[in-house]
Amino acid sequence: xxxxxxxxxxxxxxxxxxxxxxxxxxxxxxxxxxxxxxxxxxxxxxxxxxxxxxxxxxxxxxxxxxxxxxxxxxxxxxxxxxxxxxxxxxxxxxxxxxxxxxxxxxxxxxxxxxxxxxxxxxxxxxxxxxxxxxxxxxxxxxxxxxxxxxxxxxxxxxxxxxxxxxxxxxxxxxxxxxxxxxxxxxxx
Numbered sequence: 001x002x003x004x005x006x007x008x009x010x011x012x013x014x015x016x017x018x019x020x021x022x023x024x025x026x027x028x029x030x031x032x033x034x035x036x037x038x039x040x041x042x043x044x045x046x047x048x049x050x051x052x053x054x055x056x057x058x059x060x061x062x063x064x065x066x067x068x069x070x071x072x073x074x075x076x077x078x079x080x081x082x083x084x085x086x087x088x089x090x091x092x093x094x095x096x097x098x099x100x101x102x103x104x105x106x107x108x109x110x111x112x113x114x115x116x117x118x119x120x121x122x123x124x125x126x127x128x129x130x131x132x133x134x135x136x137x138x139x140x141x142x143x144x145x146x147x148x149x150x151x152x153x154x155x156x157x158x159x160x161x162x163x164x165x166x167x168x169x170x171x172x173x174x175x176x177x178x179x180x181x182x183x184x185x186x187x188x
Contacts, residue, residue, distance in 0.1 A: 047120040047159075051127055051152055054159045055116070063111050065103055068094065075153065075160040083146055083168035109135035123154040144168050 046055065054073050061069030073094060080089040082098070089095045116129040127150045134143040151163035 047125065047154070048118045051118045051125045051159050052116060052119060054149065054152065054161075055113070055127060055129070058161065059111055059113060062099070063109060067100075070099070071096070073159075073161055074164075075155070075162045078161055079163050081163075081165040083144070083166045105138050108138040109133065125152045125154070125159060126150065127152070145171075 015069060058073035060068060061067070061072070071099040072096065074092055076092045077090075077139070078092055078095060080095045080098075082089070089098055110133070112132045113129045114131075116127060118125060118127040128147065130145070130147055132145045134141075136142070148164065148166045150161050150165075152159045153162045154160075
């Protein structure tokens with residue numbers, strides 16, 4: 001149920017319809033807000049929900065190649081550690097260059113996120129999640145899975161990613177059971 005609600009909110013935001021979420025003027029019941037002059041009642045997100053929504057929007061921007069939506073959630077002074085063996089990228093401009101280079105090689109990409117955990121402490125938050133990626137890269141089917149940990153900072157009422165550390169998890173295949181009469185593989 002919670003995931004469906006998030007998906008619905010994300011679809012509204014990406015389509016450009018619906019009301020702004022998290023307006024500033026409060027009205028009536030706790031949790032309701034009202035946009036100035038709009039007359040519409042809006043839902044105020046908790047910080048955990050706002051961080052989760054920011055991650056969803058950022059990943060949506062990443063997936064469809066929308067650089068403006070992607071940048072909306074990354075701080076200009078971000079540090080990005082990729083799943084490749086390379087030095088960290090420091091700053092939005094360096095990350096953008098690497099993203100665009102990667103994006104040029106990719107067709108039909110899909111990135112699925114699961115097992116997200118968010119923790120907020122004051123103006124800082126950290127989130128970790130697992131992901132699976134599938135696309136055509138350099139004209140061939142490709143896929144990967146891994147973990148990402150984000151550190152976000154609340155700046156002027158917006159949660160911005162200030163650190164992104166992504167690790168690729170190598171594919172691990174289960175051991176085949178030993179055929180009768182053959183020795184079992186040694187434990188590692």
